[in-house]
Amino acid sequence: MLLEAMAYIAILFAVLGAGFAAMYRCVGNSALLRLSADDIAVAMQTGERWRSEVRSARQIDSRDDSLRLELPRGTVLYAFRDNAVFRQEGDGPAVRLLSNVKASAAQLHSRQGVRVWTWELELNPRSKTSRIRPLFTFMAVHHGEAAQ
Secondary structure (H helix, E strand, O other), X not given: OHHHHHHHHHHHHHHHHHHHHHHHHHHHHHHHHHHHHHXXXXXXXXXXXXXXXXXXXXXXXXOOOEEEEEEXXXXXXXXXXXXXXXXXXXXXXEEEEEEOEEEEEEEEEEEOOEEEEEEEEEXXXXXXXXXXXXXXXXXXXXXXXXXX
């Protein structure tokens, strides 16, 4: 009877150990999913702000990893460096808008007689086994810019 009780205790510990391992794996994956969702939400908000500023810009200059917008209220610079996207207004400090960025590029394209600014943004996945590839494309038409 003592041997049966010890066998039941061993089985109970094995089942509890497997259950706790599964629970902690779920908690970890849930935290990674929440971080990925937060990154996606911030990227969407930043992209919408970028589109709004491109539409209201007087002039746009693109350089290697930056985009300079001449807005009615002053100059805004979007720059990609150190795996992050920064936004700087005038001579003020650069504010980090997005971190954990893998790639960022803004380009001017001509589509059916309209010049369209496109911002390609790719975030680093939070997990090595992630099935989500956070890749975004934001497009905006600069008012008054017609194709030549």
